Amino acid sequence: MIANLPFWIAAIFGTTIIAIQLMLMMLGLNTADGADVYHDVDTAEGTEDAFKVLSLQTIAAFFMAFGWGGLAAIEQLELSTTLGTVIAITLGLIFVYIIKSIFSLAMSLSSPGVDYDLKDLIGKKTNVYERIPAGGTGVIQVFLADMLRDVQARSDSTIELSTGTQVEIIEVINSTTVKVK
Secondary structure (H helix, E strand, O other): OHHHHHHHHHHHHHHHHHHHHHHHHHOOOOOHHHHOOOOOOOOOOOHHHHHHHOOHHHHHHHHHHHHHHHHHHHHHOOOOHHHHHHHHHHHHHHHHHHHHHHHHHHHHOOOOOOOOOHHHHOOOEEEEEEOEOOOOEEEEEEEEOOEEEEEEEEEOOOOOEOOOOEEEEEEEOOOOEEEEO
């Protein structure tokens, strides 16, 4: 039993982390995005890709597969501790590869979105979506790149432009805001 203790510890640790992550994800409290720490550091050639493999998910998956695989090999298949350890490490690395492949596939499905230029809106008429206070900023809705988009809009008018008021886009102030009259 003492020889199996490292396998039990690894199995319980990895399974606990995976179970907690699964519960958080099911409750909508997935912290995977917030758990990563990004630093702008010069690295040797190729090391950046190596660190992409090391995440909480892959480490937990390694320990889970290592622990349960080693226990199964030693206790169920009655193999030696050495052979059980080799099988456990192999299973752990296979799980890391599978998790990395799943994340890589999921990332390849993402899209950067549609590029559009607010300058294309100059001269177009639209309606105010969220009121624009006198001399203030509100929101208009416009069709841009074949999609209805909310765009920040500013007015120099001395009166409030209420929701539904028709306005004309006359200028682009910055990358997220236009000027209307």
